Amino acid sequence: MGRSTLKSTASRCLRWLDDRTGLLWVLRHSLFHRVPVSAKWWYVFGSATMMFFAVQIASGIVLAMFYAPSAAQAYESLVYINQQVPSGWMLRAIHGWSSNAMCLMMLVHLAQVFLHGTYKYPRELTWIFGVCLCVLTLALAFTGQIMRWDADAYWGLGIGAAIVDRMPVVGNALRGIMLGGEQISGATLSRFFALHVFILPGTTVALIGLHLYSILRKGISEMPKAGEVVDPATYDKAYEARVHKTGVPFYPDAARRDMVFCGAALIVLVGIAAWYGPMGPGALPDPTIIEASPRPDGLFLWIFAALALLPPSSETALLLIGPPVGIALLALLPFIAPRGERAPSRRPLSVLSFGVVCTGIGVLTWLGMQSPWSPVMNAWTSTPVAPEFVERRSPLALQGALEFQFAQCRNCHAIGGTGGMRGPDLTEVATRLSWDQLVRQIQQGGGNMPAYGKTLSSAETHALVAFLSTLDGGRSRAQIPGAMESQSVSDAMPTAASTPLTSSSP
Amino acid sequence: MIARAVPWRRLLLACLACLSVSCDRLPGKPAPPAATPGLDVSTGFRAFYAERCAGCHGDEGRYGPARPLNAGIYLASIPEDALFTIVRDGIPGTRMPGFGGSSVTGVSDEQIRAFILGMKRTWANPTGLQSIVPWQAGLSEASAEHGATLFASRCEFCHPRAGNQTQVAGAQQGAVPRLGGDVRDPFYARLVSDQHLRTSIIFGRDDLHMPSVRGPFFTANGERVVEELSVGEVDALVAYLASFRQASTLSGRFEGGTP
Numbered sequence: 224m225g226r227s228t229l230k231s232t233a234s235r236c237l238r239w240l241d242d243r244t245g246l247l248w249v250l251r252h253s254l255f256h257r258v259p260v261s262a263k264w265w266y267v268f269g270s271a272t273m274m275f276f277a278v279q280i281a282s283g284i285v286l287a288m289f290y291a292p293s294a295a296q297a298y299e300s301l302v303y304i305n306q307q308v309p310s311g312w313m314l315r316a317i318h319g320w321s322s323n324a325m326c327l328m329m330l331v332h333l334a335q336v337f338l339h340g341t342y343k344y345p346r347e348l349t350w351i352f353g354v355c356l357c358v359l360t361l362a363l364a365f366t367g368q369i370m371r372w373d374a375d376a377y378w379g380l381g382i383g384a385a386i387v388d389r390m391p392v393v394g395n396a397l398r399g400i401m402l403g404g405e406q407i408s409g410a411t412l413s414r415f416f417a418l419h420v421f422i423l424p425g426t427t428v429a430l431i432g433l434h435l436y437s438i439l440r441k442g443i444s445e446m447p448k449a450g451e452v453v454d455p456a457t458y459d460k461a462y463e464a465r466v467h468k469t470g471v472p473f474y475p476d477a478a479r480r481d482m483v484f485c486g487a488a489l490i491v492l493v494g495i496a497a498w499y500g501p502m503g504p505g506a507l508p509d510p511t512i513i514e515a516s517p518r519p520d521g522l523f524l525w526i527f528a529a530l531a532l533l534p535p536s537s538e539t540a541l542l543l544i545g546p547p548v549g550i551a552l553l554a555l556l557p558f559i560a561p562r563g564e565r566a567p568s569r570r571p572l573s574v575l576s577f578g579v580v581c582t583g584i585g586v587l588t589w590l591g592m593q594s595p596w597s598p599v600m601n602a603w604t605s606t607p608v609a610p611e612f613v614e615r616r617s618p619l620a621l622q623g624a625l626e627f628q629f630a631q632c633r634n635c636h637a638i639g640g641t642g643g644m645r646g647p648d649l650t651e652v653a654t655r656l657s658w659d660q661l662v663r664q665i666q667q668g669g670g671n672m673p674a675y676g677k678t679l680s681s682a683e684t685h686a687l688v689a690f691l692s693t694l695d696g697g698r699s700r701a702q703i704p705g706a707m708e709s710q711s712v713s714d715a716m717p718t719a720a721s722t723p724l725t726s727s728s729p
Numbered sequence: 730m731i732a733r734a735v736p737w738r739r740l741l742l743a744c745l746a747c748l749s750v751s752c753d754r755l756p757g758k759p760a761p762p763a764a765t766p767g768l769d770v771s772t773g774f775r776a777f778y779a780e781r782c783a784g785c786h787g788d789e790g791r792y793g794p795a796r797p798l799n800a801g802i803y804l805a806s807i808p809e810d811a812l813f814t815i816v817r818d819g820i821p822g823t824r825m826p827g828f829g830g831s832s833v834t835g836v837s838d839e840q841i842r843a844f845i846l847g848m849k850r851t852w853a854n855p856t857g858l859q860s861i862v863p864w865q866a867g868l869s870e871a872s873a874e875h876g877a878t879l880f881a882s883r884c885e886f887c888h889p890r891a892g893n894q895t896q897v898a899g900a901q902q903g904a905v906p907r908l909g910g911d912v913r914d915p916f917y918a919r920l921v922s923d924q925h926l927r928t929s930i931i932f933g934r935d936d937l938h939m940p941s942v943r944g945p946f947f948t949a950n951g952e953r954v955v956e957e958l959s960v961g962e963v964d965a966l967v968a969y970l971a972s973f974r975q976a977s978t979l980s981g982r983f984e985g986g987t988p
Binding site for chain 2: 225295296299305306312313316468492495498499500555601603605606607608609613614615616617618619620621622624625626628629633680681682683685686689
C-alpha cells in the first residue's frame, strides 16, 4: 500500500465523518472566526482557566482509578498513590495545584471581564454562564478538598453542614441530604465523591460549552476605550463592521498568545508541583498528631474568618442571605448596567467596589490565617476530662461528662483550659448560669452554638446539665452525693415532659 | 519554521523522559507517613489511644468519665471478640462511639486488632487474680427483688438516693469510705447499658474508689463486709438497677427532691 492510497483513505474517512457530523464546519467557524485586533494579552486568562480544567479532568480520571472513596480506605489509598504508584505523588500534586491555578485564573478572568465592562450588551448570557462556572469551580475545589478526608476536610464539612442547617424550614432535611445521615460519616464521603467526580464536572463541561458557544455567537469584545460608549441600538452593527474590516482570524493570530501563555502556565504548574509536592492528606487519620488545628484551603479561609467574626445575632441572616444575594447580583450585573462606558477609567464606582471586595477578602483571609477560632475537631475523643472534673461526681454527672464529649461540645468548649476555643471555657459555667439557663442554652443554642433541642433526649440533656452544674470552679465541694441534682427545680420539668423520653437501653 | 519545530519537540520529549525517570528524586515527593502502620508496637497503641479514647476513658486509661481501660484484670477478662466489636461498632444507644470503617476516622479492622493487641500487651495483667464472675452475662433468671435486698445490704450505704443521704456522724477522716452518687436515678439508668452496670459491679472503678465484686461493701449502718458477690448476685443487682429505667422521672422524688 502506497503512501498516497493511505492518504486518500484517510481523507475519505475524514470526509465521511465531516459529512455525518459537520465537524469541519464547526471547526472552521470556531478556529478561524474573526476576532478584534485589539484582543491581546488581557484575553488569555479564560483560555488558561480552561486549560487547567482540562488538566484537572485528565489527572482526575487517573486519580479516580486509584482512589478509594470509603472512609476506611481513603487515607490509605492516598498514601498508596503518593508512595507506590509511579509518579503518583506528582499526579496528586498536579491535580491539587492545578485546582488552585484554575481558581486563580478564573478569578483573574472574572476581574478582567468586570473591569473592562465586557459583561455589558450583548454579552449578558456569556457573563451569566461565566458566573455559574465560577460557582461550579469553587464547588469543585471545595468538594475536592473533602476527598482528602483529613481534618481539613472534616472541618470544611462541619462548617458547610452548620450553614445549611441554619436555613429555615428545610435546613435540617438539607443537612441530612448533604451528609447522608445525621453526622459526618462514610456516607458523606461517597456523596461528595459522586459530586466531585460526576455531577460537578459534568455540569461544568456542559456550561463551558454554552459559555464558548455564546462567545462565538456574539464575538470577543474589544479592548475598552474611554469615550467609546456601548449603545444597544448601534453596537452590533458597528462591532461587526469593525471586526470585518480590521479583525484577524482567531487561529493563529489570537490563539498563539493563548498557547504561549498556557504553555508557560503549564511549565510553572509542573515546576510548583515538583517542588512543593501534593497537598495532604493531613492530620485526622494520623494518630500521632493530636489537636491539629484544621484549616480550610486558602481559597475558603476568608469565609472561615467571616464566620468567626460576624456578630452572633446577624450571623444567620448574613450567612443565608449574603452569598445567594451576592451571586445573584453578580449574575444580574449586565441587566443592572447594560450600556455606557466600558473603560475602567470612566467607571470609578465599579473600580472602587472591586477594590473594596478584594481588600475585604484579602483582610479576611489574613485574619483566617491568624485565627485560633476553629473548633478542635478531634477534641471529643482525644482531650481528656481532667480528673478533678471526674472525681466526686455522681454517676449521672459522669454520663453528662460523656455526653459532653460524645455530642462534641468539647470541640468548641474548653474545660480546665483544654478543648476547643470556639465557645467560652466552661470551667466555671455553673457560677454564671443556673440549671434552667443551662437547659435553655443547650436546647436553643444561640450565637455560634448549634441548638441541641432536637438531637438530645431528655435523659441526655438532664445528664449534661447535671455535669455542667458541677463546674463551679471548686467553690462548692459537696457534689457528691446528690448536691447538684437538688438544684433542679420544677422549671426543669418541661424538659423532661416536652422531649420524648427515649429509653437508651440497648 | 519546520526546522525549528523539530528540536523543540525533541527537547520536550527529553524533558518528559527526565521527569518520569527522576520523578522520585524531586523535592516535592512526600516522605512516607510514619505513624499509621505498626500499631502493635506500644507507641502506636498509645497514639491511637490518645487520639481516640483518652477523651472519655481518661488520660493513660484512668480517671475518665467512662470506665478505666488501664485495668489489668478487666482487660484480661473481657472476651477478645466482644472488645473488638465494641471498638469497631460502639455500643448503640450509649455514648460509646464506634471507630470502624463506617465512622469518620474509619479505622480498618486490622488496625483495631493491632490496637487491642497493643492495649492488652501494655495494660492487661493476666497474672492478677481473675474474677470468678465472667464479664459476659449468663442466662440465669435474675430477680430485681433479690437485687433490691442485696443493694440495701451492700451498696446503699455508699449509694444513697439523691438528696437522701445522711452523713456518717462522727466518722473520722480516712475511716469513712468515699461515697458514690445515686445509681438509681432513672436518667442514669436510661443512659447506660446493662453491660455497663455489670462491668461496673464486677470490676469496680479503683480510680474512683468503687469496689469490685470482692468488696469491701458496707451494710446499711456502715459495717464493713468483705465477701465476694456471686454470679447470681451480680445478675440480680444489674436487674435491680436496670429496672429504674422504667421509673417515672416526673415524681418530685427524683428531680425536685431537695432535702
